[in-house]
Amino acid sequence: MRVFSLWASLVCFLSIISYARGQNKIFTVTDYGAVADGKTDSSQVFLNAWKEACATDGGVVAVPLGTFFVSGASFEGPCNGETFFRTEGTLRASSDPSLDQDYWILFDEIDRLTIFGNGTFYGNGESAWPHNQCDKIWVARNPLRGINSVNSKMFHLNLHKCENVLLKNVDVIAPVDSPNTDGIHIGKSNGIEVTASRHGISIGSLGKYNNEEDVVGITVKNCTFSDTDNGLRVKTWAPSSMPVTVSTVTFADINVNNVENPIIIDQYYCPHSSCSRKGESEVGIKDVKFINVRGTSATEVAVDVQCSKVRPCQDIQFVGLDLIMKGTRQPTTASYSNADHEFVGLDKFCTQFFLTYFNWRD
Missing domain, CATH: 2.160.20.10 (Single-stranded right-handed beta-helix, Pectin lyase-like)
Structure with a gap:
């Protein structure tokens, strides 16, 4: 069809x-x-x-x-x-x-x-x-x-x-x-x-509707995002009704220009005013790679990964990130919760990126 x-x-x-x-x-x-x-x-x-x-x-x-x-x-x-x-x-x-x-x-x-x-x-x-x-x-x-x-x-x-x-x-x-x-x-x-x-690219939202299926094998590469709210995003509902899984996802060779959220994983997505925002997401997120994401962020927090307490993110990998703040050219920061993650090429990355860790590998 x-x-x-x-x-x-x-x-x-x-x-x-x-x-x-x-x-x-x-x-x-x-x-x-x-x-x-x-x-x-x-x-x-x-x-x-x-x-x-x-x-x-x-x-x-x-x-x-x-x-x-x-x-x-x-x-x-x-x-x-x-x-x-x-x-x-x-x-x-x-x-x-x-x-x-x-x-x-x-x-x-x-x-x-x-x-x-x-x-x-x-x-x-x-x-x-x-x-x-x-x-x-x-x-x-x-x-x-x-x-x-x-x-x-x-x-x-x-x-x-x-x-x-x-x-x-x-x-x-x-x-x-x-x-x-x-x-x-x-x-x-x-x-x-x-x-x-x-x-911007979003996977989800997931976990709200019955009969949802797993999302597997997504590749996003050679993209440029300018003046967007989000760059690369994965979002799931909390609470969620479907325990589906997002896996084997690669974002590679991405340029961002004045993007508010260059990288964001949000497992507490609930945009409506009627949302109670109580509960945790049952959606699993694993084997997600961000490779060579470069450019400028409109906010200080360029990487925001907030995962579910009951089903934490697994094997989230960052390779060769180079993200600075628009205008000031100052380093950006990263925020994590309930995420098993790894940085590759950290020596080069640390000169331009400050990291804050919350509940890392807990």
């Missing part, structure tokens, strides 16, 4: 598109009756254009300049070959927070789909954020290239039960106080590659 859905505002850029304009049939939505006034619901018109493009090998749905109101649309396959969705205009979501739907735009059961252009998928997230009390909204499963996701109502992109997916040049942008506008969610998937994107 290949599904991709949007609850987001997307600005799409793709410099190289694998279709020839003279050889592909174009299905322009205005030819089917779409009105670029930002008010008239063009959902069904878009679906009509999609239906014909999907039935044509190499068919292109074209959205011209202008603002098109789309309350919701499910573009379904399988299609008769490669399919393209080109937008130069703006697709605008509803601003009605009472609208009951699991997705805004859904691409379902489609292989070889390319979304591109210089247009915008505007999710109208600011109309929904004050009413946002949901933990999950939608599921998405499909590869993307050259996408900027801006002001989503909820999660920007979600890949679930996917295999061999490439996400390249994906920028995720939302105000710091917008709730649950998470970037790229990846779950129950294999062979997912995210490259040339600018966002």
